[in-house]
Amino acid sequence: MIRVGVLGAKGRVGVEVCKAVHAADDMELVAAIDAGDPIDALSAAEVVVDFTHPDVVMDNLKWCVEHGVHPVVGTTGFDGSRLDTVRGWLADNPGVNALIAPNFGIAAVLMMHFAQQAARFFESVEIIELHHPNKADAPSGTARRTAELVAESRRKAGLAPMPDATTSELPGARGADVDGVRVHGIRLAGLIAHQEVLLGGDGETLTLRHDTMNRSSFTPGVLLGVRRVRDLPGLTVGLEHLLDL
Ligand SMILES: NC(=O)C1=CN([C@@H]2O[C@H](COP(=O)(O)OP(=O)(O)OC[C@H]3O[C@@H](n4cnc5c(N)ncnc54)[C@H](OP(=O)(O)O)[C@@H]3O)[C@@H](O)[C@H]2O)C=CC1
Numbered sequence: 314m315i316r317v318g319v320l321g322a323k324g325r326v327g328v329e330v331c332k333a334v335h336a337a338d339d340m341e342l343v344a345a346i347d348a349g350d351p352i353d354a355l356s357a358a359e360v361v362v363d364f365t366h367p368d369v370v371m372d373n374l375k376w377c378v379e380h381g382v383h384p385v386v387g388t389t390g391f392d393g394s395r396l397d398t399v400r401g402w403l404a405d406n407p408g409v410n411a412l413i414a415p416n417f418g419i420a421a422v423l424m425m426h427f428a429q430q431a432a433r434f435f436e437s438v439e440i441i442e443l444h445h446p447n448k449a450d451a452p453s454g455t456a457r458r459t460a461e462l463v464a465e466s467r468r469k470a471g472l473a474p475m476p477d478a479t480t481s482e483l484p485g486a487r488g489a490d491v492d493g494v495r496v497h498g499i500r501l502a503g504l505i506a507h508q509e510v511l512l513g514g515d516g517e518t519l520t521l522r523h524d525t526m527n528r529s530s531f532t533p534g535v536l537l538g539v540r541r542v543r544d545l546p547g548l549t550v551g552l553e554h555l556l557d558l
């Protein structure tokens with residue numbers, strides 16, 4: 314049995330993670346912590362799943378690593394500098410591993426993978442992410458990561474910057490620039506989490522679209538991460554590394 318703790322246990326995703334861990338034959342839910350609860354309850358866990366908030370996730374991660382607990386993190390807000398900080402903590406605490414994934418949905422991971430594969434064939438790529446209005450961060454972690462993967466593919470293929478003749482714009486009208494890729498964020502009541510990657514070339518376009526219909530869709534990926542994190546040395550970023558893509 315894997316002893317699992319959950320941080321953000323009363324949140325939209327945390328509730329689903331607790332249910333999934335509870336239902337798994339090979340896991341025991343030893344701690345379910347939310348804001349204001351003492352974190353020490355997590356000492357009984359081997360693996361901790363974090364779905365909290367970008368403002369608190371670094372403190373949570375530090376606690377886990379320093380207490381020999383392997384974190385599996387779905388919380389977003391990670392940039393290169395935060396990831397380097399986590400790598401430093403892990404280097405100081407050998408034997409502890411961490412998995413951070415901007416999206417644990419299998420279809421979302423495939424969408425990112427397909428975008429990365431397709432990017433080198435197109436002059437233009439832009440990303441539209443659409444989420445519920447209670448989301449704290451923009452752009453979404455998934456969109457940020459997709460843009461980085463697209464940019465990496467374009468660099469490897471030696472592509473020129475994307476054509477864009479805009480010389481006059483209202484601030485924000487062209488979205489955020491993530492590694493040279495434009496990302497547009499929609500916050501709309503009724504939505505959960507959705508993303509389109511638009512790829513354009515000479516006389517044709519390709520649109521990759523992913524839709525999250527319910528938050529239980531994240532739990533198979535989370536459980537996979539919980540089962541595997543102890544055997545993944547150091548920091549792993551992205552669920553794709555656990556899938557045979
Ligand atoms: N990687 C993935 O697949 C996915 C990632 N996410 C990300 O996960 C994060 C959470 O999303 P969501 O569930 O919608 O958010 P919610 O706001 O619904 O849930 C977060 C929960 O964490 C609690 N919390 C806040 N601070 C702490 C703390 N220090 N310790 C323990 N619990 C705390 C919050 O309490 P309170 O409300 O009282 O502050 C809340 O109950 C976001 O960053 C989101 O982008 C979401 C979906 C999928």
Ligand SMILES: O=C(O)C1=N[C@H](C(=O)O)C[C@H](O)C1
Nearest residue numbers: 389415416448453454455506
């Ligand atoms: O906040 C959310 O809801 C989601 N957050 C993650 C992100 O920022 O990419 C994953 C998914 O989009 C849902």
